[in-house]
Amino acid sequence: MTGRALPRWVLVLAAGGALFVILPVVAMALRVDWPNFLALVTSGSARAALLLSLRTSLAATLLCVVFGIPMALVLARTSFRGQGLLRSLVLLPLVLPPVVGGLALLYTFGRRGLLGGSLNAAGIDIAFSTAAVVLSQAFVALPFLVLSLEGALRTAGTRYEVIGATLGAGPWTVLRRITVPLVLPALVSGTVLSFARALGEFGATLTFAGSLEGTTRTLPLEIYLQRETDPDAAVALSLLLVVIALVVVGIAHRVRPLGSGAVARGVRAGG
Amino acid sequence: MRGSSTGRDRSRAVALPVLLSAVVLVTAGRSADAPDTGGAVSDSGSVTVFAAASLRDSFTELARQFEQENPGTRVVLTFAGSSDLATQISEGAPADVFASADTRTMARLQDDGRLAGDPVDFASNTLELAVPPDNPADITSLADAARPGVKTVVCAQQVPCGAATAQVEELSGVRLSPVSEEASVTDVLGKITSGQADAGLVYATDVQRAGEAVLGIGVPEAADVVNTYPIAFLTDAADPDAARSFVDFVAGPEARVVLEAAGFGAG
Known part of the structure; x- marks a missing residue:
């Protein structure tokens, strides 16, 4: 092992923690009906669920990026009364049980919800639609992006931004040439985390959007349903979800060094 | 781990498993007021019932009546979807009695050799x-x-x-x-x-x-289109006599009144 020496008990606890996470995945892989794995994960309903999951998670991630970046900027770069409270509220979906999130969305966007009447009058009915799935996913995934980006913004500090501004750069130029490149790694990892969280979303979707093949039945909901009659299919699909999550996280880690380079370039350009 | 570890290191290495076992022991009990029936020692006078979610209200009442008629006997209830419960039982959950919302799920456990005797149909639903x-x-x-x-x-x-x-x-x-x-x-x-x-x-x-x-x-x-609810006691029951008498009670005339009031049909 390279790196700084750590007390042995740290290594023991770390190994214990790692095993705690890895063993269940191994146990699941051992339960997979490998000879039929391909058939199980490429069945019609499995394909429909996977495609729907990827589509909705991408849309939800896009919503997170569009709204999450400005939210993180406001939280990190401004100060106003009640900001602490606002931050806690924005991060609420992180700690809420997803079912509770689903109920909250139902009471907001549902047919009898706070905005349901107005939406209905506008001819928008999201009950049992794919849009409801995207909303559920974005709701639970948004805090991941805001949290990691705000942390990075605070760590990066305002030094370069101030220098850029004194050299005559406008707010948009500072944001584009200094701030965003500085926090690009965090932005990438936050985006990937949001995507992964959206992909795994279950409780809010179940409560708010329903479950219909090709429309609202995402991969986690398909797994939940298959488990009733076909545990083999459920296990195979679960493993598929794990593999997708690993690939996504792996991509994020590969992107990081590039991001760091961009930061250096951004800093040079900004300075 | 190399032999050069100090006494403090060692005591910490020992402390971890002790701590973990303590956590497992403290959290393994089903609830503070429920006696543990999962152990190998027969804990007479306690029945752990896994029942379909739709039976929650009726079985809560039935358990109360059963406890009243059999002083000293406790009924510990767990409710969930029949299929979930069957999976938990197959994976070794410590249940004494299983009441399913359909015959198919019960048949699955019977095929697994988990049932002691044949299941009894005690209610139906439309x-x-x-x-x-x-x-x-x-x-x-x-x-x-x-x-x-x-x-x-x-x-x-x-x-x-x-x-x-x-x-x-x-x-x-x-x-x-x-x-x-x-x-x-x-x-x-x-x-x-x-x-x-x-x-x-x-x-x-x-x-x-x-x-x-x-x-x-x-x-x-x-x-x-009638959905039949079967009940059976399990081969691993800690106290087979108590489990059997609870099954008989649920299939009996007193329970019938409670089940009918909840909207269930005859078994």
């Missing part, structure tokens, strides 16, 4: 249409629920209430095009009580339990 109290889509029959534009929710075919729904559709010749196929009847009911859906097929007992929150509409063809 489907009904449930609509929000103000009935926004003006539903009066199953055919109305199939009208275009009506948001109807049903159970997925994979779960017992969904299999029954498919049979009702076949018998009535009405082809529903649901906006959602839920994995549990509770989720169907939830979509009705929240007003998201216009109609849904749920069990008669669900309509009864929901009270004012939904309006029940009888479906004639549903009377012929």
Whole structure:
């Protein structure tokens, strides 16, 4: 092992923690009906669920990026009364049980919800639609992006931004040439985390959007349903979800060094 | 670990397993007031019952009556979907009695060799249409629920209430095009009580339990599609006598009154 020496008990606890996470995945892989794995994960309903999951998670991630970046900027770069409270509220979906999130969305966007009447009058009915799935996913995934980006913004500090501004750069130029490149790694990892969280979303979707093949039945909901009659299919699909999550996280880690380079370039350009 | 570790290191290395075992011991008990029946030692006078979610109210009452008639005996209840419970039992959960909402799930456990003796059918349930109290889509029959534009929710075919729904559709010749196929009847009911859906097929007992929150509409063809609830005690029962007497009690005349009041039919 390279790196700084750590007390042995740290290594023991770390190994214990790692095993705690890895063993269940191994146990699941051992339960997979490998000879039929391909058939199980490429069945019609499995394909429909996977495609729907990827589509909705991408849309939800896009919503997170569009709204999450400005939210993180406001939280990190401004100060106003009640900001602490606002931050806690924005991060609420992180700690809420997803079912509770689903109920909250139902009471907001549902047919009898706070905005349901107005939406209905506008001819928008999201009950049992794919849009409801995207909303559920974005709701639970948004805090991941805001949290990691705000942390990075605070760590990066305002030094370069101030220098850029004194050299005559406008707010948009500072944001584009200094701030965003500085926090690009965090932005990438936050985006990937949001995507992964959206992909795994279950409780809010179940409560708010329903479950219909090709429309609202995402991969986690398909797994939940298959488990009733076909545990083999459920296990195979679960493993598929794990593999997708690993690939996504792996991509994020590969992107990081590039991001760091961009930061250096951004800093040079900004300075 | 190398031999150079100091005494402090060692004591810490020992402390971890001790700490973990303590955590496991403290959290393994089912609840503070429930005696543990999962151990190898027969803990007489306690029955752990795994029962289908739809039995929650009835079985809570039945357990109370059973405890009253058998002083010193405790009934520990766990409710969930029948399929979930069967999976937990197959994976070694310490249950003494299992009450399922369908015969198929019970048969699965029987095939696994988990049942001591044959299951007894103690109740039955039929489907009904449930609509929000103000009935926004003006539903009066199953055919109305199939009208275009009506948001109807049903159970997925994979779960017992969904299999029954498919049979009702076949018998009535009405082809529903649901906006959602839920994995549990509770989720169907939830979509009705929240007003998201216009109609849904749920069990008669669900309509009864929901009270004012939904309006029940009888479906004639549903009377012929009966869902049977079997109960059985398990081979691993810690106290087979207590488990057997609880099964007999649930299948007996006193329990009949409670089950009928909840909307269940005869077994």
